[in-house]
Amino acid sequence: MLLKRNIHVNIMNVYPRLLVVLTMISLTFPALADESPNAKKPVRIITNNWTSQVVLSHVTGEVFRTMGYPIEYLSVSTAEQWGALAHGVAHVQVEVWEGTMSDMFGRMVQEGGIVDVGTHSAATREEWWYPQYVEELCPGLPDWHALKSCAKIFSTQGSADKGVYYAGPWEKPDEARIRALGLNFEVNVLQKGDDLWIQLEQAYKQKKPIVLFNWTPNWVESRYKGHFVEFPTYSPECETNPSWGVSKSYLHDCGNPKGGWLKKAAWTGLEKTRGCAFQALQNINFDNKQIATAAALVDVDKLSYKAAAQQWLNQNEALWKGWVPMGCIP
Numbered sequence: 245m246l247l248k249r250n251i252h253v254n255i256m257n258v259y260p261r262l263l264v265v266l267t268m269i270s271l272t273f274p275a276l277a278d279e280s281p282n283a284k285k286p287v288r289i290i291t292n293n294w295t296s297q298v299v300l301s302h303v304t305g306e307v308f309r310t311m312g313y314p315i316e317y318l319s320v321s322t323a324e325q326w327g328a329l330a331h332g333v334a335h336v337q338v339e340v341w342e343g344t345m346s347d348m349f350g351r352m353v354q355e356g357g358i359v360d361v362g363t364h365s366a367a368t369r370e371e372w373w374y375p376q377y378v379e380e381l382c383p384g385l386p387d388w389h390a391l392k393s394c395a396k397i398f399s400t401q402g403s404a405d406k407g408v409y410y411a412g413p414w415e416k417p418d419e420a421r422i423r424a425l426g427l428n429f430e431v432n433v434l435q436k437g438d439d440l441w442i443q444l445e446q447a448y449k450q451k452k453p454i455v456l457f458n459w460t461p462n463w464v465e466s467r468y469k470g471h472f473v474e475f476p477t478y479s480p481e482c483e484t485n486p487s488w489g490v491s492k493s494y495l496h497d498c499g500n501p502k503g504g505w506l507k508k509a510a511w512t513g514l515e516k517t518r519g520c521a522f523q524a525l526q527n528i529n530f531d532n533k534q535i536a537t538a539a540a541l542v543d544v545d546k547l548s549y550k551a552a553a554q555q556w557l558n559q560n561e562a563l564w565k566g567w568v569p570m571g572c573i574p
């Protein structure tokens with residue numbers, strides 16, 4: 245450190261004009277309270293393919309930026325994100341959902357590949373869902389048994405008399421559940437998360453029966469009335485013990501967790517290399533309403549992700565300023 249400073253001073257003496265240039269450059273870089281040499285390299289934040297996650301990643305990025313960190317966003321799928329985090333290609337994931345990601349998350353934390361940076365206060369649910377009018381066409385819903393007698397009304401041209409369940413591009417054992425519960429359904433996995441809402445809107449307009457993947461908190465609940473299907477209550481045993489539950493020979497004869505957790509994850513090197521960002525990530529905490537609002541700003545109000553994040557920050561200033569650790573504002 246001392247050596248560097250001496251060289252710096254010498255250069256100033258020899259080249260006075262360089263001083264001007266260096267000062268101008270330093271003005272264009274943000275100041276940083278974090279003195280780690282890595283702190284000047286970008287913090288890379290993962291963005292996935294559903295709206296709240298992208299908006300709240302940008303919110304997180306802006307919070308880091310107030311501490312002086314440069315930020316990069318890295319678009320990766322939930323399947324690829326574990327490797328990216330483990331190798332330090334990406335550093336931060338702000339929305340890990342229990343219903344779709346608990347297996348991989350648990351395994352990665354156990355193996356020391358990623359760090360569990362804490363749980364949001366939001367309670368989450370990811371499950372088969374249908375719009376309200378479907379109840380008249382399939383009496384007995386939301387109880388899952390109703391799907392046994394009504395499968396046919398959910399059929400499409402290509403599915404013969406089988407019902408179609410629309411799933412998003414996230415890993416869920418839907419095929420296994422269909423088999424374990426003896427449902428006459430097939431799964432149509434859509435390529436993009438937003439394709440779910442295209443299917444929903446088309447069905448909704450014609451009051452056509454549809455059952456599709458949905459979750460809460462999400463913007464959908466502010467636009468469409470509907471309900472989750474009530475499958476047998478989740479238990480970890482349902483995924484490990486075939487004799488547990490309705491089916492004596494198959495796993496996955498249960499629904500996803502209700503009141504599921506939502507977590508933050510980080511690269512194992514984040515704390516050492518960017519202490520202030522790590523502490524802020526520990527403090528970051530979204531509730532159901534804040535997440536649903538973030539999604540609605542884009543999917544209902546049609547703002548860009550960036551503009552939505554900015555508006556969210558403006559509307560929640562006291563909250564996010566409280567996440568910035570003491571001594572981390574340059």
Ligand code: TMO
Pocket residue numbers: 294341344370412414459
């Ligand atoms: C992870 N997700 C909210 C799409 O279910």
